[in-house]
Amino acid sequence: MDSQLGLKKIIEKGLLNSELELERASIMYRRLRLFVKDHPEFIEQKKMLQDIIMAYEDKHWVKAEITTQQVEENDLAELIAERENKFTMHRKQLITSKLKEKKLTQKQLGMILGHTSETYMSELINGIESFTLNDLTTIHKLLNISMQDLEFKSLDRFNIS
Numbered sequence: 704m705d706s707q708l709g710l711k712k713i714i715e716k717g718l719l720n721s722e723l724e725l726e727r728a729s730i731m732y733r734r735l736r737l738f739v740k741d742h743p744e745f746i747e748q749k750k751m752l753q754d755i756i757m758a759y760e761d762k763h764w765v766k767a768e769i770t771t772q773q774v775e776e777n778d779l780a781e782l783i784a785e786r787e788n789k790f791t792m793h794r795k796q797l798i799t800s801k802l803k804e805k806k807l808t809q810k811q812l813g814m815i816l817g818h819t820s821e822t823y824m825s826e827l828i829n830g831i832e833s834f835t836l837n838d839l840t841t842i843h844k845l846l847n848i849s850m851q852d853l854e855f856k857s858l859d860r861f862n863i864s
Contacts, residue, residue, distance in 0.1 A: 709832035710735070714751050719759040722777045726784030728756050734829055742822055790855045791830035797853075798828055801846035816841055 710731060719725050735749040763773070802812060813824035816838050826832040834842075839853045 710748055710752065710826070711832065713755060714748060717755060719755060722763075722773075722780035723783055725756065725759050725763075726777075726780045727787065728752060728759075730784055730788045731831060732756060734831055738825075738829060738831060742825070744822075787855055788830070794853060794855075795828050795830070797848050798842065798846065801848060805846065812842070812845075815845065 713719070713724075713728055713731070719728055732749065732752050735745060735752065739745045739749055798812075799809075802809065809824040809828060810821070813820075816824075818824055818827075823832070827834050827838070834853075836854070839850065842848060843850050843853055
């Protein structure tokens with residue numbers, strides 16, 4: 704779970720430390736561009752994330768100094784981040800369809816999970832923030848979705864830095 708940094712953790716940290724974090728942040732930024740249309744209160748976080756991404760790229764992607772190893776690391780990081788993104792979108796579809804099936808709303812699910820923020824459940828389902836293992840266990844039991852479909856098995860073992 705910890706491998707997938709949420710927006711708040713990235714902003715708190717204020718920087719990215721690897722190509723994989725860059726790719727994850729880039730995907731999150733794309734999600735945020737859509738998310739802010741319905742939640743304009745996230746415009747500032749979107750800007751902060753953009754600045755963090757740009758700072759990483761300015762530091763690590765100086766055109767005259769790009770190495771073959773750097774390109775290979777980026778390609779692998781992009782592959783991992785895209786797999787995570789596909790997984791997240793599939794999980795979103797499963798959760799929303801099971802909620803409809805059981806005639807529950809995201810807000811009601813949020814209340815069951817103990818989340819009080821109006822938008823937090825949407826952030827979780829859209830992959831802007833990461834579910835806790837406790838959240839996923841409750842969703843598994845409540846909506847009868849397998850843990851394999853809820854918890855992404857990280858590919859961080861490739862040790863991308």
